[in-house]
Amino acid sequence: MHFSSKLLEQAVEEFGKLPGVGKKTALRLVLHLLKQSKEDVNRFSQAFTQLKEHIKYCQHCFNISDTSTCEICQSVKRDRATICVVEDTRDVMAIENTNQYQGVYHVLGGLISPMDGVGPSDLRIESLIDRVKQGEVKEVILALSATMEGDTTIFYLYRKLQEFDIEISTIARGIAFGGELEYVDEVTLGRSIMTRVPYERKVG
Amino acid sequence: MHFSSKLLEQAVEEFGKLPGVGKKTALRLVLHLLKQSKEDVNRFSQAFTQLKEHIKYCQHCFNISDTSTCEICQSVKRDRATICVVEDTRDVMAIENTNQYQGVYHVLGGLISPMDGVGPSDLRIESLIDRVKQGEVKEVILALSATMEGDTTIFYLYRKLQEFDIEISTIARGIAFGGELEYVDEVTLGRSIMTRVPYERKVG
Incomplete structure (x- = not known):
């Protein structure tokens, strides 16, 4: 891909580093961002630097949190x-x-x-x-x-x-609720049969 | 979706505004970014603010360019x-x-x-x-x-x-090179027949 601008190339490259984002998608997203207002682009960028800078992990469960103990660990x-x-x-x-x-x-x-x-x-x-x-x-x-x-x-x-x-x-592992048997892969189906449970114990 | 952190939610929201990026994809990308170093995240963010701030459009053809006249318009x-x-x-x-x-x-x-x-x-x-x-x-x-x-x-x-x-x-519009007739949509095929060209004019 030949880019007409180094800045554009840089931005596309940064986007392209994300998992599952190819060069073409990256270019599409960057051109979309370019059409937004300067404030929107700034807010977009800052969301990530802010997140990286101020992110905390709960000291108990290590879940992402805004406080040193997360909501779940705080809850009585x-x-x-x-x-x-x-x-x-x-x-x-x-x-x-x-x-x-x-x-x-x-x-x-x-x-x-x-x-x-x-x-x-x-x-x-x-x-x-x-x-x-x-x-x-x-x-x-x-x-x-x-x-x-x-x-x-x-x-x-x-x-x-x-x-x-x-x-x-x-x-528990097994076939998903609503799953039709013929579409379940062999490993899952095989293990589901091996780890079958008595009908009474079934939880709806 | 319930987020354990406002900062996380904000970042996911910003990503989710991009065309074709849903909430789940946005979350996946944000969590990927979170695993990167602070420098990487900063470089990621700055690529877009820099682009938006310093982007120029060629004064002749309006292509994205780093200079006021793009490479193509400059070329002799x-x-x-x-x-x-x-x-x-x-x-x-x-x-x-x-x-x-x-x-x-x-x-x-x-x-x-x-x-x-x-x-x-x-x-x-x-x-x-x-x-x-x-x-x-x-x-x-x-x-x-x-x-x-x-x-x-x-x-x-x-x-x-x-x-x-x-x-x-x-x-020119018509069927693509390498395209098989049976997979071409009707409109394209119909127009290809109507706008047929003499065989001699065909350019390989």
Whole structure:
């Protein structure tokens, strides 16, 4: 791609660094921004520098927060004996949206992934152990993705946590509600059959 | 979506304003940015403010440029008697990539689109007429999209330009090279047949 302006090229390059944004999309977005007013562009840019500069992570669960203790950890309604371990903020939001969970969270900040050079020490695992050590915790729910990295992390956490007198659980895996059998992939379907549950226990 | 941080929400909102970027994508991109170093985020933000602040448009063709006259208009190799009228910078880049065109450009900055409130006066049409009036121009190529807006703009420009002693052409429309007939839409195929050209004139 030949750019008529270095500034334009720079802006396109910066956008293109984002995951899933190619050069053509980046150019389209930059040209869209150029059509906006100077104030709009400034507000756009500042949103990110402000976020990066002033972002805080909750000192308990490490969720993104504007205060040193997040809303969830502050709430008296939440059950501090149950910790749900998740990969990142998006997962907290997804679980909060279900309105099913009343415990607190622990945000790992990633998953163990040797391919990407992410080891256990890069994640907030020690602080999770510290929380468990304090003795208040009764159950740790490992709500991680059903991927290779998720499984590896679950296995690692399980080994670390099993010495404590707590329940360790993972979220249920199987076919999604509303999912038709013929479209479910073989691994999921196979595991669903192997991990079948008695009909009485079914939760609607 | 419930955000655990106002700053996060703001950043996601700003991203979400971009065309084709939904809330989920915006959140994914913002969380990606958050993982970058402070310098990277600053460079990202500044690329856009810098662009908006220092961007120049070529005084002749209105293409985006770092100088008051763009590289193409400065070049002695380009034929100033032929002006290719395009919608925006992306089209200039696309045509330049073909290495087929040796004339100069005129960037309209949009297309006539009553639905979006864009009229002829919002585009750089007067300055095109001015360029033609200077008498050096022999041909104007209308290289606009084959859409309703493109056709409307072509028609408007044709009426404005026909009083001058110049050739007015549009780029050829038809089935794409490598395109298989059965997958071509009916309108394109129908028009391709109506506007068929003698075999001898075919340019490889």
